[in-house]
Amino acid sequence: MSAQATVRSSPARADRGRTALGRKVDRWLLPVYTMAVVTYLVLPVLVMIMFSFNDPTGRSNLIFRNFSFAAWLNPLGRPGLAEAVTNSLWVAFGATLIATILGTLIALALVRYGFRGRSSTNLLIFLPMSTPEVVLGASLLTMFVSTTKLPFVPEGLLFPMNIRTILIAHVMFCISYVVVTVKARLQGFPRHLEEAAMDLGANEWVTFWKVTFPLILPGVVAAALLAFSLSIDDYVITALTSGQTDTFPLFTYAAQLRGIPVQVNVIGTIIFVSAVLLVVLTTLWQRRQAVRDFAPQRTPES
Amino acid sequence: MRVSRRAIPYLLLLPGIGWLILFYLYPALQLFLVSLWTGNITDGYQQTFNFGIYAEGLSEYSPWIVRSAAYGGLATILAFLLGYPLAYAIAFKGGRYKNLLLFLVIAPFFVSFLLRTISWKIILADSGIVLGPLKDVGLLGDDFRILATPAAVIAGITYNLLPFMTLPLYVALEKVDFRLLEAARDLYAGPWRPGGTIVGAIVGGAILALAAFVLDAEPLIPAAVGAAIGAAVGTFLISEAFVRVTWPMSLPGVFAGSLLTFIPAVGDFINAELLGNPRTQMIGNVIQGRFLEIADYPMASALSFILMAAIIVGVLLYARVLGTEELTGGRA
Numbered sequence: 001m002s003a004q005a006t007v008r009s010s011p012a013r014a015d016r017g018r019t020a021l022g023r024k025v026d027r028w029l030l031p032v033y034t035m036a037v038v039t040y041l042v043l044p045v046l047v048m049i050m051f052s053f054n055d056p057t058g059r060s061n062l063i064f065r066n067f068s069f070a071a072w073l074n075p076l077g078r079p080g081l082a083e084a085v086t087n088s089l090w091v092a093f094g095a096t097l098i099a100t101i102l103g104t105l106i107a108l109a110l111v112r113y114g115f116r117g118r119s120s121t122n123l124l125i126f127l128p129m130s131t132p133e134v135v136l137g138a139s140l141l142t143m144f145v146s147t148t149k150l151p152f153v154p155e156g157l158l159f160p161m162n163i164r165t166i167l168i169a170h171v172m173f174c175i176s177y178v179v180v181t182v183k184a185r186l187q188g189f190p191r192h193l194e195e196a197a198m199d200l201g202a203n204e205w206v207t208f209w210k211v212t213f214p215l216i217l218p219g220v221v222a223a224a225l226l227a228f229s230l231s232i233d234d235y236v237i238t239a240l241t242s243g244q245t246d247t248f249p250l251f252t253y254a255a256q257l258r259g260i261p262v263q264v265n266v267i268g269t270i271i272f273v274s275a276v277l278l279v280v281l282t283t284l285w286q287r288r289q290a291v292r293d294f295a296p297q298r299t300p301e302s
Numbered sequence: 303m304r305v306s307r308r309a310i311p312y313l314l315l316l317p318g319i320g321w322l323i324l325f326y327l328y329p330a331l332q333l334f335l336v337s338l339w340t341g342n343i344t345d346g347y348q349q350t351f352n353f354g355i356y357a358e359g360l361s362e363y364s365p366w367i368v369r370s371a372a373y374g375g376l377a378t379i380l381a382f383l384l385g386y387p388l389a390y391a392i393a394f395k396g397g398r399y400k401n402l403l404l405f406l407v408i409a410p411f412f413v414s415f416l417l418r419t420i421s422w423k424i425i426l427a428d429s430g431i432v433l434g435p436l437k438d439v440g441l442l443g444d445d446f447r448i449l450a451t452p453a454a455v456i457a458g459i460t461y462n463l464l465p466f467m468t469l470p471l472y473v474a475l476e477k478v479d480f481r482l483l484e485a486a487r488d489l490y491a492g493p494w495r496p497g498g499t500i501v502g503a504i505v506g507g508a509i510l511a512l513a514a515f516v517l518d519a520e521p522l523i524p525a526a527v528g529a530a531i532g533a534a535v536g537t538f539l540i541s542e543a544f545v546r547v548t549w550p551m552s553l554p555g556v557f558a559g560s561l562l563t564f565i566p567a568v569g570d571f572i573n574a575e576l577l578g579n580p581r582t583q584m585i586g587n588v589i590q591g592r593f594l595e596i597a598d599y600p601m602a603s604a605l606s607f608i609l610m611a612a613i614i615v616g617v618l619l620y621a622r623v624l625g626t627e628e629l630t631g632g633r634a
Contacts (some may be wrong), residue, residue: 044425
């Protein structure tokens, strides 16, 4: 990003020839507008965090009464909540792992190789992202229900639905997002580094692990983070493929019908803070990597 | 050796594509077959190929289908109107705050969709943080409410999908070369008049008239107000350089952003469920309820299939018209 910015001329120079009103808009209206919209985006997050410190009277956590740490000291203290959170974490880790591997392989095939059937592959990757979630869940539900009629599917494997069917569904909707994310990283990939490794006698396997993989790793990590956040937050598809199994979003939804326990806000806040920390850490790590990769080459030239 | 090299891409594709065929394509086919079942949950179902169910579904549930398209469309337009200036501000005027602002735009993603919507329920509650004080000082009547109205549902969808609109717009606007804008100004591109006034008035009027129509209000006054606002914005804020350079270069972002917003918006039912009332339900509510509450699998499947087919056909047509292959990966 910064490298591009130095090539371009500065935005300030583009202001030349603007009317006085245009400059005022740039200086005051746009920043004020940006602040307003960003506040609008962040406001519900702040409300969620604030209400995790509430001490509600009665069941519903909709009006702030008293400041309290009670829920924070006992974040899983609701019947069924611990199990729901554990299920969510298992599904999210499993789906992230499987979808990241499968999606990365597809992205490698699409970017690195010419083969017949490429455009139908692209279409198949695109379709799940352009199908509404409720339809994805619905079609999986009908499929799981009808496996009872198939002789070669062991009874109880896919129906009644359970945590396995949730995992299958989550991997399915995560794959496309992984492919798109890793593909973006693979485009503009320095192929000559791999050719150099091969010229120096490395076989394809060694070249992949020593050259290709470290280079695409940031894209793979970004894809995994995306898959994890999609999986742990999913309500719609999970609701249709879960059977009697509970996950955190399902617990939240059921709870909001009779009054949300403060613990839900606490866990929401914990997830939010960990996600923010993870993103900050990976950004710092990628920046360090970029410095390590490019700094030594620059010094002898300059 | 040559044969095995040719097999590599297929070996790489096999597990992932296999998963998608087994758990996306095959279930979609199954969805279609189940929609042609007849029977009920207690007596069992038979495959009867009763195609009449599609006509029945379309006529019986057309209010829900129309409402979904209207709410989804309006939410997409609102997200665009909010997101474009935001993306523009971050890309062109973000300066050293660029990354922080981008981070704040995606921060809501780290909180569950459900919890965010529940937060809006708290914020917009009848005597909550916003409406409570306004009612206390007498600015609003005691029975004024936002929750349980179509406006709340549309606002909720708009909120939840605003980052999906903003990010692709940002990516497209980020690529605009400032030197082109300078060149345009050097070549005497000034304010866009009278084009801005006319286009602004038409667009502004049309949007507010549509909004009024969806919200069941009298469209004439909103249309006039919208036209006035649009004309003012078009006259004073839109420059010729923007129309000739920035806007065409941001079209791929507009295309991607509107799809990423419209598709989930049409299928959404959480906002309608949490922020709306029974009369604001969308087609997603019907599908979910038919599957999970009354186990009417054939009708629920037929409605799902109609929704999926309509969206996929719509998306492919839209892609053809705008000529953007990027999203479907045609460019690879």
